[in-house]
Structures are given as structure tokens and as C-alpha cells.
Amino acid sequence: MNILPKFLETIKLALKSVSSNKVRSFLTMLGVIIGVASVILLISIGNGITSYVTGEFEKLGSNLVLATPGKIKVEIGGGDPSRALTNSKFSETEVKNVERITETVIAATIEATDSKRANYKKNTFYSLIYATDYNFPKVLNYKVLSGRFFTKAEYQNANRSAIIGDSVVEKLFKNENPLGKEFTIEDKKFTVIGVYEKRGGLGGQDYDSIITIPFTTARLLFNIRKITGINIKTNPAVDINQAKKDIEKAFLKTLTRDDFTLFTAEELLSSINNILTTLTTALAGIAAISLLVGGIGIMNIMLVSVTERTREIGLRKAVGATPNNILVQFLTESLILSVIGGFNGILLGYLGSLALKNFIPATLTPGSVLLAFAFSAGVGIIFGTYPAYKAAKKNPIDALRYE
Numbered sequence: 001m002n003i004l005p006k007f008l009e010t011i012k013l014a015l016k017s018v019s020s021n022k023v024r025s026f027l028t029m030l031g032v033i034i035g036v037a038s039v040i041l042l043i044s045i046g047n048g049i050t051s052y053v054t055g056e057f058e059k060l061g062s063n064l065v066l067a068t069p070g071k072i073k074v075e076i077g078g079g080d081p082s083r084a085l086t087n088s089k090f091s092e093t094e095v096k097n098v099e100r101i102t103e104t105v106i107a108a109t110i111e112a113t114d115s116k117r118a119n120y121k122k123n124t125f126y127s128l129i130y131a132t133d134y135n136f137p138k139v140l141n142y143k144v145l146s147g148r149f150f151t152k153a154e155y156q157n158a159n160r161s162a163i164i165g166d167s168v169v170e171k172l173f174k175n176e177n178p179l180g181k182e183f184t185i186e187d188k189k190f191t192v193i194g195v196y197e198k199r200g201g202l203g204g205q206d207y208d209s210i211i212t213i214p215f216t217t218a219r220l221l222f223n224i225r226k227i228t229g230i231n232i233k234t235n236p237a238v239d240i241n242q243a244k245k246d247i248e249k250a251f252l253k254t255l256t257r258d259d260f261t262l263f264t265a266e267e268l269l270s271s272i273n274n275i276l277t278t279l280t281t282a283l284a285g286i287a288a289i290s291l292l293v294g295g296i297g298i299m300n301i302m303l304v305s306v307t308e309r310t311r312e313i314g315l316r317k318a319v320g321a322t323p324n325n326i327l328v329q330f331l332t333e334s335l336i337l338s339v340i341g342g343f344n345g346i347l348l349g350y351l352g353s354l355a356l357k358n359f360i361p362a363t364l365t366p367g368s369v370l371l372a373f374a375f376s377a378g379v380g381i382i383f384g385t386y387p388a389y390k391a392a393k394k395n396p397i398d399a400l401r402y403e
Contacts (some may be wrong), residue, residue: 334384
């Protein structure tokens with residue numbers, strides 16, 4: 001019957017104590033605020049990147065097999081991809097062999113990349129040149145928003161056609177319609193025949209900054225000869241693992257097992273998600289350290305508060321307050337500091353995630369908010385227990401004599 005009034009009175013006393021020294025209370029909560037906001041932001045970034053990567057792979061489709069040079073495991077520390085790309089033994093022969101498996105393979109496309117300077121009038125843009133063949137949009141689901149992709153005949157004739165991304169349009173052509181315009185790549189003239197649909201970027205790679213040209217043209221004009229990847233779209237009616245085995249047999253006609261690695265889009269996505277989950281957890285753990293620092297700050301301030309209020313504790317005990325009453329009062333003050341800090345940290349984290357969305361993928365989830373808040377409340381209880389216990393154990397007579 002008397003529990004609720006006593007509880008409300010304890011809350012009232014705790015709030016009065018916290019508000020009596022606003023600056024000190026704010027500085028005490030600062031560690032918790034920063035910790036909660038950091039945990040929320042880092043988990044939001046991790047979740048956002050995971051969702052973005054998943055979305056990008058869904059665009060590619062589940063019936064995709066990717067071939068990369070060398071023997072590389074799709075995991076952290078699984079080999080040296082840069083060395084494998086440099087030593088690539090891929091050629092268009094592998095593509096022809098793969099496309100002969102008509103019951104399994106719909107189409108295959110090659111890729112080779114290099115960074116080059118592009119110019120239009122007085123505008124300059126350093127872009128990723130993506131050299132490929134006429135099957136590229138069909139295999140990788142790249143959509144041309146306006147214009148078209150180059151044809152098989154244009155590919156075979158090493159035509160100087162280019163399809164450009166949204167960033168290239170913005171930086172190079174400004175407000176002009178780029179279709180049909182001539183521009184140069186390292187002083188070699190090209191004509192824009194298409195513009196890609198806007199895709200965005202990830203991990204420092206802006207997918208809208210690419211310029212796609214025929215591989216035959218890149219080989220002729222820029223001496224780009226190393227094929228760094230072969231992407232194969234398989235028949236959805238064929239099991240993807242069986243398709244992978246069929247493709248491997250086709251590759252082994254001209255290459256050894258150490259010359260290539262095959263993996264499906266789902267295998268790559270699973271490995272990337274595992275890496276991202278581990279990274280997100282590690283970063284959230286690092287951010288949680290600031291919560292522990294905030295907890296230590298709460299404990300130090302509560303110990304100072306216990307010392308400052310020794311006479312108050314003695315007086316309360318003298319008029320009938322039990323050690324449990326004192327314990328609950330100081331523990332409540334500690335909890336209030338951490339909870340208020342937690343709420344402010346959530347607000348800061350929410351605003352920060354909204355701001356980050358303009359630059360990188362960030363997804364705020366209820367789970368991350370609840371986790372950060374529960375952690376902050378736990379910090380208040382754990383680090384407030386010792387000061388509260390110390391206050392509760394004070395001898396009332398000695399406390400009243402304290403100067």
C-alpha cells in the first residue's frame with residue numbers, strides 16, 4: 001500500500017539532488033550520452049551497409065556465378081586479390097567455352113578496369129574505365145536510363161562508344177544533355193551513347209562514376225589486356241551449384257584449378273555479411289567502452305556526493321531511515337543520471353544517423369536503440385551500487401559528527 005508513495009518520494013528526492021548541480025550532472029552524463037550515441041551510430045552504419053549490399057546483390061540476381069583470377073577464398077585473409085588480378089590468365093576463350101553450355105548458361109561477360117582522365121570542353125573528370133562486352137547489362141542488370149548500350153557489331157569493330165554514370169554526367173557535362181556528345185579519354189575521342197540509372201556508392205567506390213567502353217576498344221587504344229573478371233548469368237531452372245560445376249568444367253578446358261575461383265552471388269553475399277556483422281559488433285564494442293568510462297564517471301561523482309552529504313545521511317538515519325532507504329535513494333540517483341544520459345544519447349544517435357544518410361547507408365533499428373539504452377541503464381545500476389552501498393553503511397552518529 002505504501003510502496004508507490006515511497007517510490008515516488010525517492011524519485012523526487014533523486015531528481016532534486018541531480019538538478020541541484022546541473023553542470024556537474026551534465027558532465028557526469030556526458031560519457032553515457034557519447035557512449036549511447038556512438039553505439040547507435042555504429043550499429044546503424046553497419047546495418048545500413050549490410051542492407052545496401054544485400055540490395056545490390058538482389059539486383060544482380062541469385063543466378064549469377066562470378067569468376068576471378070587465381071585461387072582466392074571469399075573470406076578475410078583468403079588470399080591476395082590484387083596479385084591474382086595482375087597475374088590473370090583469363091581470355092575471351094573462357095567466355096566462349098562457357099556460353100557453349102546452352103542448357104546452363106544464359107550469357108557471360110568480361111570485365112577489365114583502369115582509371116583514366118576524361119575531358120569535355122574545359123571540364124576534367126578522373127573516372128573508372130570499365131572495359132567489357134555487349135552482354136554486360138544483360139548479365140549484371142545494369143540499366144541504361146537514357147540512350148542505349150553498344151551492340152555486338154560495335155564491340156567487334158572496336159567502336160569508340162561510351163556509356164557513362166550519373167556522376168560523370170554531373171562533373172563532366174554539367175547541365176548539358178550528354179547523349180551524342182563527343183568527349184575524350186586520355187585524348188582519345190569517344191561518343192556518349194547512353195547514361196546509366198543512378199546506383200550510388202559503397203566503400204569508397206562510386207558506381208555512378210564509371211565510363212563503360214568496349215573491351216576491344218580499350219585493348220586497341222589503351223593497351224588494357226588483362227581480363228580481371230568473368231561474370232556468368234545462369235539458367236534459373238538449373239540449380240546454381242550444378243551450374244557452378246558445369247562452368248568449372250568449361251574453365252578447366254583452358255586453365256588449371258589454380259588459375260581461377262568461382263563463387264555464386266549468394267556465397268559472396270554471405271561472406272560479406274559475415275565480415276560486416278563481425279566488424280559492426282567490434283565497432284559497437286569499442287563504442288561501448290565510452291559507456292564504461294561514463295559509468296566510472298557516475299561512480300566517482302556519486303562517491304563525491306556521498307562524502308558531501310554525509311551529515312544528510314546521518315540526519316536521515318537519525319529520524320528513522322533504514323540502510324535500504326539510503327541505498328535505494330543513491331542507487332536511484334545513479335540510475336536517473338544514466339537514464340537521462342541514455343535518452344539524450346538516443347536523441348543524438350538518431351539525429352546523427354539522419355545526417356549520415358546523406359553520405360553513407362545508415363539504418364536505425366529499434367534493436368540498436370533498446371540495446372544501447374539497456375546498456376546505459378545497466379551502467380547506472382552497476383556503477384552506482386558501490387557508492388550507494390557505502391552511503392547505506394555509514395554510522396549515523398559518525399555521520400552527524402562529520403564536518
